[in-house]
Amino acid sequence: MTLPDPGTATLPDFHIRPDPDDARLSQPVSGLDQDGNPVEVRVVSERALTLFLNAQEIVTMMTIGDRPDLLAVGYLLNQNMLRPDDEITGIDYDEDLEVVVVRTARATDYEEKMKKKVRTSGCAQGTVFGDVMERFDDISLAPDARLRTSWLYALTKKINTQPSLYLAAGAIHGCVLCQEDRAVAYMEDVGRHNAVDKIAGWMWLNGIPAEDKIFYTTGRLTSEMVIKTAMMGIPILVSRSGFTAWGVELARRVGLTLVGRARGQRFVVLSGAERIDYDMPASAAEREDARHRRKGARREGDAA
């Protein structure tokens, strides 16, 4: 997964994405339907993954397990346990032991830090360390980044119709790193924050710049999603779901463009509206209908 010149490359649509046909990621389960008739449904697989940073056990995560390397690095980055200038000397994954070890040139010790937990809102792994918030206030996001409404409408349709584990089995979250109207990196996982972390890991390991990107999530715009997006340096966050108060407050504090309830022709922006170019009237966008609505899509006022 190395790109010729990631810093300047124009990434294609779905440069990286999950493989819905990967038998390891979902499995058929037998049951009964509403009439008592036998039915077989596909459900998303979950497996444990215990993350070590050098010699220290950090956390055990439940994940679909498609990219333990990206998940491990992204988690450490988003927990502020890896610094942007850290050198990773190795990532070892043992599928049988369900263990991934990230090794760094810098000696690390987060024993103290691990004691301080904050259980955040929506689908969170529930840990935000104090110094993450300290770093949050130092973040500056590209003021000249743009979100054209024509891109937004194109992205929403592409993402909703892209083959995915969501369409195959449901009950999974998706996050997409976008550049202009291209959905370049699509990650899914049982835990929404795993999907975010895998994208963060992929960006870091491939030197993908953040300032010209748009981050799309299927989940709510909670404080933790805003914090992670800003920490990743991405100036624009879009969701088809709704907002929470602290999410909006933090987005405004850091100058993040926050677009929610984005489906079909509609969306609401509650922070950073100055980055939006209304180049395509909503009336010219396609309504979200059964032909290309994300299966399982919620409507406005959605919790995810």
Place this chain on the structure above:
Amino acid sequence: MTLPDPGTATLPDFHIRPDPDDARLSQPVSGLDQDGNPVEVRVVSERALTLFLNAQEIVTMMTIGDRPDLLAVGYLLNQNMLRPDDEITGIDYDEDLEVVVVRTARATDYEEKMKKKVRTSGCAQGTVFGDVMERFDDISLAPDARLRTSWLYALTKKINTQPSLYLAAGAIHGCVLCQEDRAVAYMEDVGRHNAVDKIAGWMWLNGIPAEDKIFYTTGRLTSEMVIKTAMMGIPILVSRSGFTAWGVELARRVGLTLVGRARGQRFVVLSGAERIDYDMPASAAEREDARHRRKGARREGDAA
């Protein structure tokens, strides 16, 4: 919130529920819509709540903050930090300090336990302690508990149409404790597991029996939802959302009836189907339509 004789009382519909008009629980936020016109939307409030068990700081949660007492007790119960036979000598909540302290007659020390974390899937606070799983295998759920399809269809409609923060502001999870066809206790919160914990706390503080109850959640049927429901002693778990593999596996292991994708006339049961009475044909149930569909409801194959 004390009942005459909770052990035998027939609880009415929505005996306890959130107040959508409570100004503390949601707030208006100004933004722009898809045409660049000013719009005001209501968003759910979030506030920090730091939980102490006696002298020990346990966790800081983000919550809508409507019932810190129930959340605190339920969290401790579901984390196996409170035993069913524990005596609570006091619950003190300080709104300014955003702190709740639960005091017990028994001396408690979970310093060691707090070091062992598991980050679980969907909307989880991300901690399942080892001994929770040990206790899980000792759980026996009422084999004679029943779920009539007529109850299920009635409950789904009631819950979807009940005034709620979800309908008012969206981006929030709901859990409902049900008895036969009555939705007796409705809790909402920004974090799904907060809603579960508030119901657990309410049941424990009021001596509400679990073996004749049905638990309804708006979220996915993940491993953690199955564990919490079984730990609470509730034999039947229903969701309008989908399943994860480990959730199904654990439900079968503990003999929990697991009903998912329950909306309108449809549902799928993947565990404990022997508890279901097909007393009402699906064809006789109302289709879920705009008149009574839960606003923001997803369709089959949903992640929440």
